[in-house]
Structure formats: C-alpha cells, structure tokens
Amino acid sequence: MAPVQYIRTPPSIYSRVQYDNEEEGILTVAKEFIAKSSVPDFLPTWNKNEKYEPLKFYEHHDVGFKADASFPNLLPKDTVTTKNITPKLELNDAAKDELALFVAQKGLVVFRDQDIASKGPKFSADFGRYFGPLHIHPTSGAPRTSTELHVVYRRPDVKDIYENRTNLVQWHSDVSYELQPPGTTFFTVVEGPESGGDTLFADAVEAYNHLSPALQKRLEGLHAIHSGVSQALTSRRGGGLVKREPVENVHPLVRTHPVTGDKALFVNSGFTRKIVELKEDESDYLLNFLYDHLNNSHDLQARANWLPGTVAVWDNRRVNHSALLDWEGGSSRLAYRITPTAERPVYDLKDLNAPDVNRVFVGNDYTPSD
Numbered sequence: 001m002a003p004v005q006y007i008r009t010p011p012s013i014y015s016r017v018q019y020d021n022e023e024e025g026i027l028t029v030a031k032e033f034i035a036k037s038s039v040p041d042f043l044p045t046w047n048k049n050e051k052y053e054p055l056k057f058y059e060h061h062d063v064g065f066k067a068d069a070s071f072p073n074l075l076p077k078d079t080v081t082t083k084n085i086t087p088k089l090e091l092n093d094a095a096k097d098e099l100a101l102f103v104a105q106k107g108l109v110v111f112r113d114q115d116i117a118s119k120g121p122k123f124s125a126d127f128g129r130y131f132g133p134l135h136i137h138p139t140s141g142a143p144r145t146s147t148e149l150h151v152v153y154r155r156p157d158v159k160d161i162y163e164n165r166t167n168l169v170q171w172h173s174d175v176s177y178e179l180q181p182p183g184t185t186f187f188t189v190v191e192g193p194e195s196g197g198d199t200l201f202a203d204a205v206e207a208y209n210h211l212s213p214a215l216q217k218r219l220e221g222l223h224a225i226h227s228g229v230s231q232a233l234t235s236r237r238g239g240g241l242v243k244r245e246p247v248e249n250v251h252p253l254v255r256t257h258p259v260t261g262d263k264a265l266f267v268n269s270g271f272t273r274k275i276v277e278l279k280e281d282e283s284d285y286l287l288n289f290l291y292d293h294l295n296n297s298h299d300l301q302a303r304a305n306w307l308p309g310t311v312a313v314w315d316n317r318r319v320n321h322s323a324l325l326d327w328e329g330g331s332s333r334l335a336y337r338i339t340p341t342a343e344r345p346v347y348d349l350k351d352l353n354a355p356d357v358n359r360v361f362v363g364n365d366y367t368p369s370d
C-alpha cells in the first residue's frame, strides 16, 4: 500500500501554483486568464530573479502623529453627508495624516466608490508609500510594474479547495513575523464574484479590554515568536517562489499603539508559534485561549463585503482578519494590498524606535533556496 502523504497546510489560494507561462524569467498566469481580465495590469507575476535580503531596522514615525484630530481634510464638514462619507482617496498629505489617525482609532474603515485601482498599480504604490516603507511580500506575485503590491489572486479553474479542510478561515495579522510588521493597510478587490469572498476582522484592542485586569496583568511582559517559515514552506512545496528567506521575530504579546496609546493583543493563529517565557504546553494552552477569544468573539468583529470600488483600510497593529473563500467555483478573484510597514512592536512606548535586528530562521526543518 502506498504511503499516505500528509500535508497539514490547506490548498488555499496562497499555496497552489498560480502561474502557467514563463517569459525571460517572469512567471505569469495563463494567457487565457490575462485576455479575460479587465485589469490585466494588476494580475500577479513572479520574477525568478527577484531576491531580497532580510529587512533591516528603521525608525518609524507614524504619520498619524501629525494629524489634526478634528479631521478637517479627511472629512470636510461641507462635503460629508451620511450617504457620501468620504472624499476619494486622492488625499493631500494632511488628509493622509488624518486617515492614519482615523484608522488607528477605528481599527477598520471601509470606503465605497473609490477610483484608486483605475489609476493603475503605480498610483497605489505611491499612495501607500506615504504611510511607511512598503513591504514586499516574500512569496506572493505582484503586478509586473509594482513589486510592492501584494496580489491575492484565485484563478477560475481551482477545484475542491476543501479537500483536506472543513473550512479555510485563517485568522492573521499580515506578515506579523517581520521585524516591523505593517500598520495602516489598504485592500481592494478589483475583479471578483458577484457575492462571496467577504473579509472578517477582529479588533484586538477590544479583545484585550474584554479580559479581566488579572489576566491583562499576567499577559503584560510576555513575548511571542511569530514565524514566516510555514508560509515559505507552503509556497515552495506548491511549486511557488520564495523571494526573501523566512524570518522569525519575537514581539510583545500585548502591544501599545504609538499614536493612540491603546493596548492590543498581538497574537494570531496564522503566524504566532510560542510564548517565549512559557513551556510548550503552557504556551499552547494560553495561545489557544487567546485565539478562541479573538477568532470567535463575534462582538468584537466586523465583516466587510466587496462592492466594486470598495477600499478597506485597517490597522494591522490592532486588527486581525481572515479571508472567506466561499464563492462558487469558476469565478476568478483578483485583489491587491498596499502594505506600509510600521514601528517595531513595543509594549512600553519608551522603547519606541529602539534599534533591533531581524531574526533569520536557521532551524533544520527549512532549507533555504539557492
């Protein structure tokens, strides 16, 4: 009898081979999918020669610090009504500062009827760069002209994504394994099914506030390891590329937002692996409690649906999220994320922007590529 192959990671939109063509080292999706797309400039490509070093520490000064908290540029009184709550995302710098503050305060803001995608990939990258250096994803494809955009693409011919899993909900804070994970983050779906594919959000500030003072106190001072190894392995096992070798960094379990001063639980079931100060079984027990609390407390969650032109902006420092892959097969979905990075996470703001170094993973269950 043939051995049963055991693969823990589900065959999600992130793990399967997405490309069909290769031209001069650039991998692309099938020409038939490109021909059918109304936004071909946003379709993912993978450059086999694209390799990056681990990210280095930099001092992050959040633009929300500069904002006028009465939001005169972002929400000008003479144009804001209950039906048209926002100007387009063509914001001047003062309005961008206010947007950063507004999103830090709310966690998640959903804008309808935006035209940012119609301006092409470069506009989006330039827009996002104002908020912080853009993160280049280690495994995902990107528009050929803008490597900093993270493209989430599901091709129309994917079959039986639930083959090994009863559901594909995967709560996470984007690339939390990085030394300086993202802050103000933008996401829009530019082509997709008529319904389905919503995104779930959970507020980790609210989750922290729901805990008893005794448990809050116990969690403060603890640290957790966040790992990019399984994401890199999943990509490599699925025939994908790894543009930057994975890192594992230690972050405080409770994180303080530099602009609002709010404390948030900074753990997520996607990338957090172990609490440094605890034994393995103690760590598993406590992390599972915190995952249950964040992932299943519907009274601290929101669900965003994607109409044409919708742009969701969330603060990855205080919000976890999960995609929902619930739409019918046969329909492709193309979305992209603009991912400005932010400060090295800290519990105590006196440590804000204290220099640190990246931890490149050197464990023996991962073999770096050539």
Ligand SMILES: [Fe+2]
Pocket (backbone or CB within 6 Å): 172, 173, 174, 321
């Ligand atoms: Fe995400």
